[in-house]
Amino acid sequence: MGYICLARSIFSSRSLRESLAGFSDASAAREWLVANIKGLGYKEASHFLRNIGLGGDLAILDRHILKNLALLGVIDEVPASPGRKMYLEIEKKMTRFSNEVNIPMAHLDLLLWYKEAGEVFK
Template sequence: MLRKVVKDARLRAKVLERAEEFKLNNSAGESTWYRELVLCILTSNSTFISAFSALQSLNNLIFAGTVDEISAVLKKEGYRFPNLKAKYIVKSRSYLGHLKRDVKELADKDQIEAREYLLEIDGIGMKEASHFLRNVGYFDVAIIDRHILKFFFDYIAEVDRKSLSKNQYLYYENILKSVAYNFNIQVGIMDLYIWFIKTGKIAK
């Protein structure tokens, strides 16, 4: 299935176009990088569509809104865990102003090290840190979300989709990297193909 999808010229063009959009974020300003960080905080324990909609509704509140103001908007959106995520967003502002500089300095040398740095942010786990890096133009880490795990379950091996330790995450990531290597593509790009197989869309 994956081989057929990767060889589809029309789909490949769409995937590469999306990848170029992520690369453009790499040269974008601090505010764009911070929006991507907040998006990733919002995607934890939520769908991408719900998180993206919530981010759009919050707009510039992410930069200056209080916990109560942010929580109120999230509640209106029907977003899960509005109070907790509001606290995470406000707390993440301590990185605003040097987020791009710090992450880029690390990621340009070692994306794994950059991910470890992002894990220090409340509300950011392995999946969210990897998602953030991919969305600002780094493609050497994998986003092991429920769609990727279902792909594993359906095509590669049985997996525990209820919980995922850091070691398990790294184990699945290494397998995906091997698969991506065989297709001569980066694992962050392959993620888009798998997402298409499982959802019929190229989003994220």
């Protein structure tokens, strides 16, 4: 069965909005999305939650963000493909840095992404 068909079967009895409303924070919602939506990883789940207004404190760790975190000394090196444990460790370091420089996470990762990509397309 394809990913879309699997997702459709999960939400046949309740909507995605209803499913996500049951979580107390965005991190718990992200864990649920990653565990239940086949093909969705931490970056994609964080991005989805941010786009629907629930993930302002979550990091969207793409290569642009990771490269800049390394340049800023927040992380030692850019991982090729961070798994769950490493993703959450880097997110924690980025959150700490975000607090130190007094820039909200959502703004910080947009700033770092823009610095690297040179454009914002939304």
